[in-house]
Amino acid sequence: MIDGALAPLRILHLEDSDLDAELIEAELENLEHPVVIERVMTRDAFAAAAVADRYDLILADYVLPTFDGVSALGIARAQCPDIPFVFCSGTLGEDLAVEALKNGATDYITKQRLDRMTRTVVRALAEARARADKRAAEAALQALNQTLEARIAERTRELAEANAALQAQIVERERAEEALRLAQRLEAVGQLTSGVAHDFNNLLTVIAGNIEFLERAVLDERSKRRLAMMRGAAARGASLTAQLLAFSRRQRLDPSPVSLNTTVASMRDLLQSSIGGAVRIETMLQPDLWPARVDATQIELVILNLAINARDAMAVGGRLIIETANVAVAAPPTRPERPSPGEYVMISVSDTGTGMPPEVLARVFEPFFTTKEVGKGSGLGLAQVYGFVKQSGGGIRIDTVPGEGTSIKVYLPRDETEADGDDVKPEPVDCAVRHPPGSTPVLLVVDDDAEVREVTATRLVETGYDVREAGSGLQALAFLEADPCIDLIVIDFAMPGMNGAEAATEIRRRWPALPVLFVTGFADTGALAQAGVVGADGIVQKPFRDGELERKVARMLSARQAPGLRLVADRGRRS
Known part of the structure; x- marks a missing residue:
């Protein structure tokens, strides 16, 4: 018998014989379950009725005047493959029955043995229900697998993100510790340098003053020449102490609004004569450049210093590019020489020279550190630039590629009078x-x-x-x-x-x-x-x-x- 609720069993019956249809319907009453039978006799009627989920069972004769059971089976497999299909025919032999089962029929009954109808229908419905339950279980398992895979993927992603965040924190901490060590080293060297420069200035003051006194008293030319040599040496010593004071940020500065475009333009001849004709100077000056608040004399020395360093990095000539730009820095500095967030006027000096390896870049701002030959450099150039720029409230960034060249970007604070948007009237020029x-x-x-x-x-x-x-x-x-x-x-x-x-x-x-x-x-x-x-x-x-x-x-x-x-x-x- 049929289990489940008392909803009527819906059967699509393909049969052209009225007598056979009555006999079959009478036999179906033995199911002891409500049955609703829709009978069709033509291809079109069957094709229109054979719709998925509309019937629980299809009973079909094998031979009809204008239609046949094999075609009906093909239509059912195409349109409603999950509905059990049972042949009920008086002409269905053993061979035809086997062929029908191979083509997808659920079972078959001969009209001579309609007493088998009840068992065949119950078995066909049970098998259909089992297949449906299996499909539902497989779908549930697949859904579970997909959910599990999604959960595993999500957890894996969360772990990867956590690991990446941890790695980033480790890298950032190492970078911060390295920046702190570098800043502490430069600060310690700066304090030592400041004290040494102060003492040397006192000594040089005594030496230079006594040379001046002696020059008044000495009459012979030979002694005068010796005193001149001593005075020159004292002047060079004073220049070195000035560079040391610049590194230690103890020099006296006179900041004022400065147009770096004008500074670069006015220095072009000086730069060309200083670096020689083998190096071609190119400029990229931003037209609407902000004025920088900086010591005008010292920034000229910085540009000249960087240009000479660039020349020395190019063995057989090359290009020296001077560029100006308005720059807004948003990210906090990762090295002590770099600028803090804010608005800056940037001037960069780039070359096509040898570049710097990492070990040189790490020490490039230390005083007396140099890669040049003995007598070719004091190692105070970039140290002086560093001290001046930091004392002015700016920063430096070095981008370098060994074998390709170096770009040193100097960030100077924007003049606040312009930054505030004051309406500065141009002064007339006659x-x-x-x-x-x-x-x-x-x-x-x-x-x-x-x-x-x-x-x-x-x-x-x-x-x-x-x-x-x-x-x-x-x-x-x-x-x-x-x-x-x-x-x-x-x-x-x-x-x-x-x-x-x-x-x-x-x-x-x-x-x-x-x-x-x-x-x-x-x-x-x-x-x-x-x-x-x-x-x-x-x-x-x-x-x-x-x-x-x-x-x-x-x-x-x-x-x-x-x-x-x-x-x-x-x-x-x-x-």
């Missing part, structure tokens, strides 16, 4: 004082190609103009910050980095009265128009045609109005 009326017009030629720049400048010099030169748009801006009293800018359009149109736009923004003449072989007319160029008079095509450059320069100079007094931005200041 260009008539620097270039009196009737004096030779001053032109600034800007071109990244040195040979083209030389040709352009030579033609203009031969015409009678006073010509200055710049190798990039940023160099032109730095030059104008140092000396805005220029009568005309002659600028190339196609330059790397800041092109001529971009440079001209910035020049017009900051010095609106200054005329600009473009020299170009190919130019984006849209960019030129945006830079303020109207018509062909503002452009000279390359190569130069006879007299075109000279004519257009003369025309622009003659058209310029009010050449006497021009109000411009003061060095390092903007309204």
Whole structure:
């Protein structure tokens, strides 16, 4: 019999014979369970009725006038494979029955033995229920396995994260301990150095003072020469003690707002002569650079010191790149020389030299530590830079790759008067004082190609103009910050980095009265128009045609109005 609730047993019956259908339905009453039978006789009716979960059992004749049981079995396996399928036919032989079972039938009954109907139906339903229970158990097991795998994966992830966090804490602690040891070592050396420098200054004061007294009394030239040698040695000793005091952060500083762009531009000739012609100097100066609050004289010494170190790191020449930028530091320092969080004006000096190995980088700021040959360096250069920068409230970062080069970034505090957003009015510059009326017009030629720049400048010099030169748009801006009293800018359009149109736009923004003449072989007319160029008079095509450059320069100079007094931005200041 059938177990479970008294819900009716739903049977789909495929049978074309009314008599056989009655006999089968009568036999199903022996189940002692409510039965609902839906009888169909055609393919379409069977296909429409054979839907999953709609019936508990399918009974099907094997041979029908327009249909057959094999086709019905195929439809049932495709549309409702979980419903038990039982053949009930008077023509089903043993071979056909076996073939039907192979094709997916649950069981079969011959119409001659309908007394087997009850047992066959009960067994078919029991097997179907067993299969359903098995599928449910397998699904539950799979779900459990997936849940277990998910829990294991989650726990593994949590353990990995905890381990990574622990490793990070260990690394951070080791870094902090190393930074503390380095800071303590530098502080101890600084205190010792400060005391030694103080004592040496006292000794040198006595020596230098007595040399001065002796020079007044000595008359013979030989003794005077000896005293001069002694005075020179005392001066060198004083210079060394000054460097020691700089490292120990005991030197006297006079901080004020300084435009580092102006400083770099004004030092270019000095730097080139100091490092020699084998090293090419390149500058990348940020146009809207904040003013730094720093001692103007000492920062020049820092830049020169770093440039000389860079030169010494390049055995057979190379490139020295000086860059300025506005920088906001957010992360706390991981080494004592690095800057604390805040806003800084950064100046970096980079080279294409040998770089530093880790063991050298670890000691690079220690006084008297040097990798140079005896007599080639005192080991106080970077120590002096370190002391000055830290005393000024900034920091240093060194990025180096052995065999490729080194970049030393110096972070100097931003001038607070600018940082607070005060409306600083530019001080007027009377260009008539620097270039009196009737004096030779001053032109600034800007071109990244040195040979083209030389040709352009030579033609203009031969015409009678006073010509200055710049190798990039940023160099032109730095030059104008140092000396805005220029009568005309002659600028190339196609330059790397800041092109001529971009440079001209910035020049017009900051010095609106200054005329600009473009020299170009190919130019984006849209960019030129945006830079303020109207018509062909503002452009000279390359190569130069006879007299075109000279004519257009003369025309622009003659058209310029009010050449006497021009109000411009003061060095390092903007309204």
